[in-house]
Amino acid sequence: MRNFLLTILVLLSITSVAQDESKFNFGVKVMLGGRYDNVRMCVASKAGVPGGMVADVMLLVRYQLQDNLHLTLEVPVMRPILFAAAFKMLQFEPQITLDYSKELNNGDFIVAGLGLGTSFHYGPDYLSDQKNRNQSFFAIGPEFSALVAYRFSNDEGTPRIIGLRPFYIPLFSKEPGYEKGTVLGGVVDFGYYF
Numbered sequence: 001m002r003n004f005l006l007t008i009l010v011l012l013s014i015t016s017v018a019q020d021e022s023k024f025n026f027g028v029k030v031m032l033g034g035r036y037d038n039v040r041m042c043v044a045s046k047a048g049v050p051g052g053m054v055a056d057v058m059l060l061v062r063y064q065l066q067d068n069l070h071l072t073l074e075v076p077v078m079r080p081i082l083f084a085a086a087f088k089m090l091q092f093e094p095q096i097t098l099d100y101s102k103e104l105n106n107g108d109f110i111v112a113g114l115g116l117g118t119s120f121h122y123g124p125d126y127l128s129d130q131k132n133r134n135q136s137f138f139a140i141g142p143e144f145s146a147l148v149a150y151r152f153s154n155d156e157g158t159p160r161i162i163g164l165r166p167f168y169i170p171l172f173s174k175e176p177g178y179e180k181g182t183v184l185g186g187v188v189d190f191g192y193y194f
Contacts (some may be wrong), residue, residue, distance in 0.1 A: 025159065027060040027193035029074060035185025039139055039171045039178050040121050043087055047129035054187055055079070056093075062193065068101040068109075074117075089123030089136070093169075095143055101151060108152040111163065115145035119169045125178060139173035139181065149189065161191040 033054045042052030057078035063071045075094050083089040095117025101109040121139040128134045149163025169183035 023064040025060070025062040025064075025193040027062065027159075027191055029058040029060050029189055029191040031056050031058065031165070031187040031189050033165075033185055033187030035167075035183055037126060037181070037183045037185075039125060039173070039181030039183070040091070041089070041124045041126055041128045041133070043083070043089075043130065045126075045129075047132060048127055050126050051183075051185070054185060060191060060193070068103070070099050070101070072097045072099065074115075083123070087123070087130070090120060091123070092120040093117055093143055095145065097145070097147060099147060099149075108150065111147065111149040111151050111161065113147035113149075115143070115147060115165070115167070117143035117145070119143050119171065119183070121171065121173075125175070135175075137173055137175035137178065139171045139175070139178065141169050141171040141181075141183075143167055143169045147189070159191075159193040161189065161193075163189045165189050 031054065034052065035054050036051040038050045042049065045052035055078070056076045059075045059077055061073045065071055073094070073096055076092060080090065080092045083091050095115045097113045097115040099111050099113025101111050103109055119141050123136050124134045145165050145167035147163050147165050149161050151159055151161040153159050164186060166186040171181040171183060173179060173181070
């Protein structure tokens with residue numbers, strides 16, 4: 001996992017040197033929210049509760065396509081590392097967001113966007129908890145999301161963004177009883193660009 005993330009960062013760095021560097025922004029995003037999930041165990045919920053809280057820290061690479069149009073790659077780092085080390089599980093949900101910004105009179109921006117990603121899962125079902133774990137299994141599915149946000153800058157002109165992101169993930173697996181599942185939720189995003 002670590003080698004995969006390092007490879008992505010190196011490739012993106014090489015690309016940014018080869019092209020106009022002013023079109024790239026690198027940053028970090030913190031997200032916090034909740035979800036309904038009738039497939040995966042939530043480490044913060046009791047056994048049998050379908051869902052729970054969502055939290056992650058993500059690396060951001062944003063590319064300016066046009067003046068008010070950006071494409072952002074979001075790579076999760078906290079949840080994959082924490083779940084692998086502490087819970088022997090995998091939840092990895094990278095995504096790409098295409099967003100449009102409308103400038104306000106004060107120089108800040110209203111942002112609207114659509115996201116598309118992939119959700120990878122390895123772990124027990126939602127009927128499990130840390131003391132009573134059922135058999136672990138793989139599940140995968142596309143992640144669809146929308147973004148409504150407010151982008152502003154600090155005194156040095158560094159962009160910040162805060163927004164709401166609802167999401168939907170249809171999960172698929174070969175595990176009996178969990179061939180198809182639903183994840184539905186929403187998070188508050190806070191992004192900081194360097």
